[in-house]
Amino acid sequence: xxxxxxxxxxxxxxxxxxxxxxxxxxxxxxxxxxxxxxxxxxxxxxxxxxxxxxxxxxxxxxxxxxxxxxxxxxxxxxxxxxxxxxxxxxxxxxxxxxxxxxxxxxxxxxxxxxxxxxxxxxxxxxxxxxxxxxxxxxxxxxxxxxxxxxxxxxxxxxxxxxxxxxxxxxxxxxxxxxxxxxxxxxxxxxxxxxxxxxxxxxxxxxxxxxxxxxxxxxxxxxxxxxxxxxxxxxxxxxxxxxxxxxxxxxxxxxxxxxxxxxxxxxxxxxxxxxxxxxxxxxxxxxxxxxxxxxxxxxxxxxxxx
Amino acid sequence: xxxxxxxxxxxxxxxxxxxxxxxxxxxxxxxxxxxxxxxxxxxxxxxxxxxxxxxxxxxxxxxxxxxxxxxxxxxxxxxxxxxxxxxxxxxxxxxxxxxxxxxxxxxxxxxxxxxxxxxxxxxxxxxxxxxxxxxxxxxxxxxxxxxxxxxxxxxxxxxxxxxxxxxxxxxxxxxxxxxxxxxxxxxxxxxxxxxxxxxxxxxxxxxxxxxxxxxxxxxxxxx
Numbered sequence: 001x002x003x004x005x006x007x008x009x010x011x012x013x014x015x016x017x018x019x020x021x022x023x024x025x026x027x028x029x030x031x032x033x034x035x036x037x038x039x040x041x042x043x044x045x046x047x048x049x050x051x052x053x054x055x056x057x058x059x060x061x062x063x064x065x066x067x068x069x070x071x072x073x074x075x076x077x078x079x080x081x082x083x084x085x086x087x088x089x090x091x092x093x094x095x096x097x098x099x100x101x102x103x104x105x106x107x108x109x110x111x112x113x114x115x116x117x118x119x120x121x122x123x124x125x126x127x128x129x130x131x132x133x134x135x136x137x138x139x140x141x142x143x144x145x146x147x148x149x150x151x152x153x154x155x156x157x158x159x160x161x162x163x164x165x166x167x168x169x170x171x172x173x174x175x176x177x178x179x180x181x182x183x184x185x186x187x188x189x190x191x192x193x194x195x196x197x198x199x200x201x202x203x204x205x206x207x208x209x210x211x212x213x214x215x216x217x218x219x220x221x222x223x224x225x226x227x228x229x230x231x232x233x234x235x236x237x238x239x240x241x242x243x244x245x246x247x248x249x250x251x252x253x254x255x256x257x258x259x260x261x262x263x264x265x266x267x268x269x270x271x272x273x274x275x276x277x278x279x280x281x282x283x284x285x286x287x288x289x290x291x292x293x294x295x296x297x298x299x300x301x302x303x304x305x
Numbered sequence: 306x307x308x309x310x311x312x313x314x315x316x317x318x319x320x321x322x323x324x325x326x327x328x329x330x331x332x333x334x335x336x337x338x339x340x341x342x343x344x345x346x347x348x349x350x351x352x353x354x355x356x357x358x359x360x361x362x363x364x365x366x367x368x369x370x371x372x373x374x375x376x377x378x379x380x381x382x383x384x385x386x387x388x389x390x391x392x393x394x395x396x397x398x399x400x401x402x403x404x405x406x407x408x409x410x411x412x413x414x415x416x417x418x419x420x421x422x423x424x425x426x427x428x429x430x431x432x433x434x435x436x437x438x439x440x441x442x443x444x445x446x447x448x449x450x451x452x453x454x455x456x457x458x459x460x461x462x463x464x465x466x467x468x469x470x471x472x473x474x475x476x477x478x479x480x481x482x483x484x485x486x487x488x489x490x491x492x493x494x495x496x497x498x499x500x501x502x503x504x505x506x507x508x509x510x511x512x513x514x515x516x517x518x519x520x521x522x523x524x525x526x527x528x
Contacts, residue, residue, distance in 0.1 A: 008410035015407050026395075215391055218351075219405040219452065220381035222374065 012225075020232035027205050031237060034201040038241025039248065041190045041197075042287055046249040048183030049279070054272045055176045059169075066141050066169065068134040070153050071161040074102070076130070084158050085132055093140035093149040098133040102126045129160065143170040191290055194241070198234045198294025199301075205230065206302040231295050238291020242284035249283075250274060309359035311345055311515075319345040321515040322359070327493065329459075332486035334502045335495040337512040343495035346512065347462045350493065351383050352376040364459055381409055384453030384461045384490075386482075388468035390445045392437040392452075398424065399433040402452045409456065423451045427481060443474030450481055454490075461485050463494045467501065479505065 024031040070088065072081060081099060089097040100108075105128040140149055146166045153159055206213070216226055253274050275283065311320040320342045327333060335343045348354040349361055352368055361368040364382055371379065392401050399420050406416040424430045427447045437445050446466060453461060463482055467475035475498070483505055486492040496502065502509050511519035 007412055011412050012407075012410045211391070212393055215393065215404060216408065217377075218380065218385050218391070219408055219456075220377045220379075221408040222377040225377075225408055 016228045016232055019229035020236060023205050023209065023229055023233050024236065027201065027208055030201050030204055031233075034197050035237050035240045035244065037197050038194050038238055038287055038291070039244030041194050042242055042245030042283060043248045043252075045183070045187045045190055045286075046245055046275070046283055047252075048179065048186065049283075050249065050253070050272075050275065052176060052180050052183060053275070053279075055172075055179060057273060059172060059176065066136055066146065066165055068136070068146065068150060068153065069163040070132040070134060070159045071163070072130045072132065073158050073160050074129055076158050080158060081130055084156065087156065088132055088134060088153060091149065091152050093137055093145055093152075094134055095137040096135040098135075100131045100133060102128050102130045105129070105131065143173055194238065194287070194290045195294040195297065198237055198291045199298040201237065202230050202234055202295040202298035203302055205233065206298065227299050230299055231292055234291040234293075234295025234298070235288045236291070238294070239284050239288035241291070242287025245287065246275075246280055246283050306349075306362075307360045309349065309356045309361055311342075311349060311354060312357045318515050320349070320356075320512075323512070323515075323517050324359075325510060325517065325520075327491050329491055330486055330489045332483060332492040332494070332505075332507045334505070334507055334509045335493055335512065336497060336499065336502060336509055337518075338497060341512045342515040343497075343512055344464055347385075347464050347493065347495055350460070350462055351380055351385055377408070381405075381456055382459050384450075384456070384458035386446070386449050386453050386461070386463040386466045388465035390437070390442075390449045390469075392445055392448055394436060394438050397434050397436060398429060398440070398448050401437065401448055402455050405452050405455050419455055420451075423455045427451050441474070442470050443477055446470060446474075446478050447481065450478065454485060458490060461490050461492045463492070465496055466494065467496070467498065475501065476504075483507075 072084065076084070078101075081101075085097045085099045088094060103126065106126050109128060134149070134153070136145060136149060139145065143166055146164060146169065150162055150164060150166065154162060213226055253272075257272070274280075306323060306325040309320060309323045310318065312318040323346065335346060337343055345354060349356055349368065350363055352363075352371065356369050359369070363379065366375065366379055368379075393404075396404075399417075402420045402423060403416050406419060411419070421430060421433070424433050427450060429444065429447055429451065432440060432444065432448075437448060440448065446469075450466075461482065466482065467478050470478060479494075479501060482492060482494060506523045508523075509519070509521045510517065511521075
């Protein structure tokens with residue numbers, strides 16, 4: 001008995017899929033236009049997704065190198081410097097503290113200026129202060145986290161000045177948030193557009209197949225039996241649109257990549273990445289989900305009238 | 306059907322206090338002029354309309370109280386045939402008939418066998434891969450009849466089934482319908498063709514302006 005129910009469900013599922021494809025074929029031009037439009041719409045969403053992901057990735061890369069330099073009072077004795085370094089290392093958010101003595105700082109400067117080293121020969125005394133190079137623990141690698149650590153270091157006696165990439169991080173975060181907001185807003189508008197496109201295509205399908213629906217209803221088809229193929233059709237259209245979007249995005253990415261990669265690698269030392277498999281699947285599933293919602297809306301409106 | 310009335314929003318009354326009983330395997334002609342309420346009565350029987358008043362018990366279920374989701378289950382036990390055949394022109398004959406089996410989740414192999422059997426019974430097996438529009442009117446109505454009968458319904462409702470057919474084909478279709486009643490299916494045929502009614506000598510219910518005016522059971526008639 002259970003077996004026959006299961007096989008019945010299997011045959012019915014097959015029937016639904018066949019009917020969905022038959023429905024798309026019956027309104028093939030409209031369906032093709034709908035799929036392509038959804039594809040283009042999702043490309044725009046995907047571009048923003050890629051932009052945000054890569055910007056965040058870049059921030060992570062930089063975050064690992066984010067550090068605070070605390071310049072120390074020149075009168076501070078070595079013991080006091082060590083004690084200060086110890087206190088700083090115990091502050092929340094501090095992962096590591098390296099003490100750079102005035103001599104080491106000068107040495108670094110010498111090696112960094114290269115041939116201009118002669119300029120330094122006239123110096124009677126070392127003008128550079130000793131400093132502490134503070135690496136942040138991962139959870140503090142943000143503008144806010146950095147501010148917390150900087151505030152607590154600032155109050156310590158013996159620290160004269162602080163230097164960090166905080167301003168840059170704040171600006172960059174604002175840029176990411178802007179891109180994300182624009183992307184989200186655009187995404188919502190485009191998602192609504194996708195819903196409308198699918199809903200209209202399905203509505204046309206319902207009208208085109210009204211004879212068939214009437215007959216099905218006469219021979220005892222349940223509401224879900226009549227609706228499921230349309231829902232599938234919407235899902236397939238949305239999913240196909242998502243797949244097309246993914247292909248276009250990949251093509252754009254691959255075409256733009258050679259030019260971008262060299263530049264980015266040189267400037268920031270990281271190559272842009274494409275969507276991961278799960279993110280790519282999310283684009284297709286998102287398209288399918290929008291298609292499903294669009295067709296559900298069309299069915300609700302179509303069967304009411 | 307007990308004291309059934311059906312009126313519409315606009316205030317028109319399609320049926321007025323109709324009471325009627327139909328036995329298993331009985332065949333009834335529903336006669337009356339156009340617009341008398343014959344089609345409305347049939348629609349009430351397969352749940353396409355709900356009565357405004359009264360009770361309709363079909364196959365043990367009270368239509369007036371039946372939930373929306375129970376109607377499809379009931380319809381699988383009722384075959385319906387219309388004057389305009391209601392066939393899908395883009396599906397083959399076999400596919401048209403199989404529609405009634407798809408809704409019951411019938412496995413394809415079994416469905417094919419059932420479709421073939423009913424088409425053979427109605428003399429259409431050689432037409433199964435053709436499309437409806439390549440068939441004559443009589444053949445198309447036979448396909449519609451095959452679709453109505455393929456699920457072995459307990460009731461067959463036919464609304465002017467021969468309205469679009471010439472006299473010869475009319476007899477052909479009516480013979481098939483009458484044969485169905487002989488096999489135990491209760492049959493209701495709405496028609497305004499009195500010649501037909503006379504020929505088959507079955508119970509005749511006449512409706513005029515929504516009222517039941519006559520319920521005749523001819524003597525010596527074969528149920």
